[in-house]
Amino acid sequence: MKFETILLVIEVGGTIAFAMSGLLEAIRKRMDIVGVFSVAFVSAFGGGTVRDVLLDRRPLFWIQNQEYVWIVLALALTAPLWLRTVRHRITENAMEFADACGLGLFAISGATIASAAGTPPLVSVLMGAITAVFGGVSRDVLCNEIPKVYQDHRPYTLCAVVGCVVLLGLHALGAAPHVSMIAGICTATGSRLLAVVFGWKLPAWPSLRD
Amino acid sequence: MKFETILLVIEVGGTIAFAMSGLLEAIRKRMDIVGVFSVAFVSAFGGGTVRDVLLDRRPLFWIQNQEYVWIVLALALTAPLWLRTVRHRITENAMEFADACGLGLFAISGATIASAAGTPPLVSVLMGAITAVFGGVSRDVLCNEIPKVYQDHRPYTLCAVVGCVVLLGLHALGAAPHVSMIAGICTATGSRLLAVVFGWKLPAWPSLRD
Amino acid sequence: MKFETILLVIEVGGTIAFAMSGLLEAIRKRMDIVGVFSVAFVSAFGGGTVRDVLLDRRPLFWIQNQEYVWIVLALALTAPLWLRTVRHRITENAMEFADACGLGLFAISGATIASAAGTPPLVSVLMGAITAVFGGVSRDVLCNEIPKVYQDHRPYTLCAVVGCVVLLGLHALGAAPHVSMIAGICTATGSRLLAVVFGWKLPAWPSLRD
Incomplete structure (x- = not known):
């Protein structure tokens, strides 16, 4: 598969997963x-x-490929139809799974694009994390809540970061693009799913008052 | 009238209307x-x-035409003077009217600019809606509230969308730019005013819990 | 000192001060x-x-100079170590001081960059204020609060504005860049510190209801 095709599949999958969450x-x-x-x-x-x-890439991917917008529009407009069917089956687990897939897909796509644009590794990892997390942060800001990823003390952004590090590490070791990308996605999504299943918690941050 | 002149008049009018609302x-x-x-x-x-x-147009219109900034600054600084005079006359109705004008003016200006930049119709309509609505969304986020346009169940963004569709439709049918723009503005602003006057409501969205 | 070096020192200092506040x-x-x-x-x-x-400058300063990101990352990761030592010494006063330094440094850097990019004086002053204040506004939005600088009725943004006016005024009078920049920073930071120490208040804004 060509590099562009891989990126496309990743972005469509991540887009649907995150749109569903929102x-x-x-x-x-x-x-x-x-x-x-x-x-x-x-x-x-x-x-x-x-x-x-931030990277000054234009046209934006959803302007260049308006199919993405149609997908989200169709999801929103048809939701009343299929929500009646599936509403008893959409559990917390299903939402966590879709969200974890989006997390991995977007993180790796973001880091890959940033790295291809010539940014240094630290910034590439940061761009992967921003791509993966900022949609959710914006969603929470619009819903007038403190972003969940800043306070829930469960690893989420860190899974994206680890996936991006795996991607860039394998890339630096000479792995083929699709190998390092799939490994990165599996690492990010997999570690997030493990964190949810086993209830991993980040160590508490020392308070200023204790 | 030339195309640029029409756009200018629209933007000045919309700017004052929205600045007043804020x-x-x-x-x-x-x-x-x-x-x-x-x-x-x-x-x-x-x-x-x-x-x-989003469209990567620079310089920004308020940087290129700093008169806009002076207008808003003058409105804010002189507000204590004229607010004393008009405060009993600024009713909910007056604010709704100014807001509806800004809605129509900004939606059509946004869709026109996006369309002129070569974006496909769906994205042009989306840009019109973003131009019209995002100022109000930001205002509500800064005021620490859920954006009113997402929850009040009265048509607002939809009026902007309908106006943009009229604009692009007439344009596709070969109408002169100022005809299709004025028709679009009248459609968006007019439908909003009708919605306020007659208390139109969007149909309720099916809940996950009912 | 060369112009670029001055800007660099200002940005590093302002970055650390504001990162500490956040x-x-x-x-x-x-x-x-x-x-x-x-x-x-x-x-x-x-x-x-x-x-x-807004000015379309790329690469962003923290992408071009990733040392900035490492500094903030190091501050965040090592915070548990030095916070134990200094937590009894980090008082409101210390935070106000760091914040006032960041305010002056960022305002002058922002206005200088905007002015060098050819924006008119009003927009340059605005850019200085945005550079100085928007980090804090974003911080408060992410923490789900109304931005403090909009409601506390103590001069903060105005100090940044005054500093930028001093900068541009001295520059227009033919002062050397580093003279006008240092004067601007001292004006902005100094006036903010004076405002905090003496409890200056902005005059109350006339209410619509009184």
């Missing part, structure tokens, strides 16, 4: 159709858009 | 002069700035 | 390591990043 969150908040679409849109495209603006 | 909101929140100016500034320029950043 | 705030909010680093990062780089995006 969609379900907005519906839970009882927003109207505009709010549901907007939050799904921001959840799906927020991270990649910030990455592209 | 100004009144910030004063109601009892912010200080810095907060009042900042919220008025973000309400007026937030949507257009995000549009220009 | 770091301490996030730790007070009991965020985890990801939240602490993210809030410190946004506090330190938010203003300058928005300035660079």
Whole structure:
């Protein structure tokens, strides 16, 4: 598979996963159709858009490939139809799984693009994390909450960071692009799923008051 | 009238209308002069700035035409003078009217600019909606509230979308630019005013829990 | 000293001061390591990043000079070590002092860069204020609070504005760059410190309801 094709598949998969997360969150908040679409849109495209603006890549991926926008629009408009069918099956577990897939896919796509743009490794890892996490951060800001990823003390962003380090490490060792990318995605998504299943917690941060 | 002149008149009118909305909101929140100016500034320029950043248009319109900034600054600084005179006359209705005008003007300006930049129709409509709505969304985020346009179940963003569709439709049918733009503005602003007057509501979104 | 060197020293100093402010705030909010680093990062780089995006300067200063990112990362990771030592000494006063230094340094750097990019004086002053204040505004938005600088009725942004006016005024009068920059920084930081020490208040804004 060509490099561009791999990136495309990754971005479509991540987009759907994150749009679903945002969609379900907005519906839970009882927003109207505009709010549901907007939050799904921001959840799906927020991270990649910030990455592209910071790196000055244009046209933005969802402007160049408007299929992405149609997908999110179709998801939002058809939600009443399939939500009636699946609403008893959409559990916390299903949302965590979709979110973990989006996390891994977006982190690796972000780090790959940043690295290809010539940014140093630290910044590439940061761009991977921003791509993966900023959609969710924006979603929480729009829903008037402190971003969950800053306070829940479970590894989330760190899984993205570890996946990006694996990607860049294998790349530096001479691995083929699709090998290092798949390894990075599996590391990020897998470590997130393990963290959820086993209830891993980050060590508490020393307080200023204790 | 030339195309550029039409765009200019639209942008000045929309800027004043949205700055007024932000100004009144910030004063109601009892912010200080810095907060009042900042919220008025973000309400007026937030949507257009995000549009220009996403489309990579520089210099930004308020940097190239600093008259816009002087207008908002003058509005904020002189507010204590004229607010004493008009405060009994600034009703909910007046604010809704100014806001509806800004909505139509900014939506059409955003969609026109995006379309002229070569984006496909779906993205042009989206850019019109972002230009019209993002200032208000930013205002609500800065005021620590869930964006009203996501939850109030009254058509607002949809009016901008309909106006942009009219604009692009007439343009595709070969109408003169100023005809399709005026028709688009009237559609967006008019449908918003009708929605407010008659209390139109969007159909409720199916809940996950009912 | 060369112009570039002055700018570099200013940016490093301002970055550390603002990262410290964000770091301490996030730790007070009991965020985890990801939240602490993210809030410190946004506090330190938010203003300058928005300035660079608005002016279309790339690569961003923290991408071109990744030392900045390492500094903030090192501050966040080592915080548990030195916070144990200094926690009884980090008082409100110390935080106000660091914040006032960052305010002056970032305002002057922002206005200088904008002015060098050819923006008119009003926009240069605005860019100085945005560079100085937007990191703190983003920090408060991420912490789910109304930005303090909009509501506390003590001069903060205004000190940045006055410093930028001094900078541009001296520059227009033919002063050497480093003279006008140091004068601007001293004006902004000094006036902020005086405002804190003497409890200066902005005059109350007329309410719509009184």
